[in-house]
Amino acid sequence: MNESALTRVRIVLVEPAGPLNVGSVARVMKNMGLNQLILVKPHCDRLSDEAKLMAVHGIDVLEKSQVVHTIPEALQGCHRIIATTGRSLSLPTHLETPREALPWLLTENFNTALLFGPEDRGLNNEELNYAQRFVCIPANSDYSSLNLAQAVAVCSYELHQAAQNPIESKLDPSFEPASFEALEGYYQHLEAVLLKIGYLYPHTAKARLEKFRRLYNKANLTNEEVALLRGILRQVDWVCQFIPPKK
Template structure:
């Protein structure tokens, strides 16, 4: 069976001239959270670093296999598509995609070859010369009054969108699971509810049809399962048993 997350192995995260080694570790952690593993560093200020390892928090393997190069072109030489992350929309001729569109595009394009997501310096991003090496710009729709994201946070957003583009499914067997209540079970519950509310003298005989119609709409919206119907009927039985006898 084909691994639905296989495309993630062909998506490379490239960090250009990262100033703070802790950010490199945080990026490695963000990558591992989302199943990415290919990290290339272009002229990092300090690497390897204890601070990077400490911030990686369980993603040391990402740091151990990270490549360090001196030129952005070296990080991109084997890539089919290059997407540059930009904190702001630019008046340029490059195609510009939202972070969600980047995830969908990257996952689709790995069928043709490796895809790189390039992130610039913490304080100034990518230079125009570095942007010239990108085919597409990716933009995170953030608060326009404060659009600057921490480097690792930006990587996390794009990595998340790449993972979501793989259409992840909740693993079978997790969560609360019972068969949906059948029509017969629901009709039995409604009859029981009406009788119980009559027995405890809550239901107004003159308005019971309208009231029960509202109860049907309420519980139909809830989409009860068989176990929940059993629980509710048990509550009704206990309520009738405990009600004062006139």
Template sequence: MESTRFILINTSHAGNVGATARAMKVMGFGDLVLVAPRFPDVLCHEEAVAMASGAADILARARVVPTLAEALDGVDYACATAMTPRDFGPPTHEPRALFAELAARASAPRLALVFGSERYGMANEDVYRCHAVLSIPTHPDYGSLNLAQAVQLLAYDLRQAVGGFAVQARTPDPERADARAVQGLLEHLQAALTDIGYLDPAAPKKLMPRLNQLFNRAALTNEEVHILRGIARQISKTVDAAGSR
């Protein structure tokens, strides 16, 4: 299913072709076939290249063919995307459930996802060539999706069915402060709180142990310890300066 083919029939907007290429690439798919698009040179159209936004290689490898039959050559299982209910044709499935079922097979089929034109969707004759119809769950009062949006949703669901991608961390995990650093902070705070009269050394009660528990729950980083010690240092400096006036 990694080699799933995305087929666009009679596409009329070059931007949708480019956006489809981008949607495919971010989910790790690369086989794009256009069936009789409105513009024969759509793959190199300025708007298509602009909307591909880094997925120009998908456009460069894409093919344009005159018929759906040619686009489906080599495909084992074709899925139509059609909103309009039909009294005859392949069964309708929710995409995520069907993709999971296909991925679980001992030998996953070579899959094709077929999308109709922006204005008319898929013709009945094209739907009849497919093994299943996919219906993206949408609000019942308005289910009209942009072509590239539909491609993105199905590409995501398919990628999740075959294992998905791990989320890449954008920032390194902060270095946690060890027990020694926390104890140093507590000693520093104890002195500062004593300086401002908030803590009575003769009757400290459980203030410092409670702060200790608070810092343990917070899982302070070394940088946060430095910040809090800086605050404590400034408190003590301010008290000393006031007392020397």
């Protein structure tokens, strides 16, 4: 069983509202060998009596959990990120089942993360942009909405099962995917340059950048490749200073 890979997976809850859910998440994480819990702007006390009551023997997961203010803070140092969503019709990208996608997070070499949205709305498009792949849990079409703790339980089980039966990676063992910080820095630089040269306009930049993100996610870039792309942007920046502004 690949237990060390499980310990490198972060379970990230974005703005969780209920201490009972948070406690239940800690319990199922303990059941399935996961121990990194990060809460982004929680609307409840993760160490409340209610949370501890539901955590049972997973109280240590609660006590070691981290609270951060933004999703980028939660994802620092990650190389692979999957987001969960129930909005299968509105997201213009391929959705996978937990069984298909989650083994991708199990690596002994890199930190990875699985994102869950707030109980009342899930992750919005801006929050989904931080992930490279997207998971939707198949359920009864008459009532497909899952409770947060239930969704985490399904995904945690699939991760545990995948760790027991690891699939041999087809990637070169020396391959190192680009870090979250490197990619986000590139996207910010790309937006600034494309606005400067008039390819993007402020009112359409957000939607266009989402398409660029999906394009680069398919490429599975390395840090070296991101540095190469940023070199092009720096050269464009340099050339722009010699082009007179339009009158």
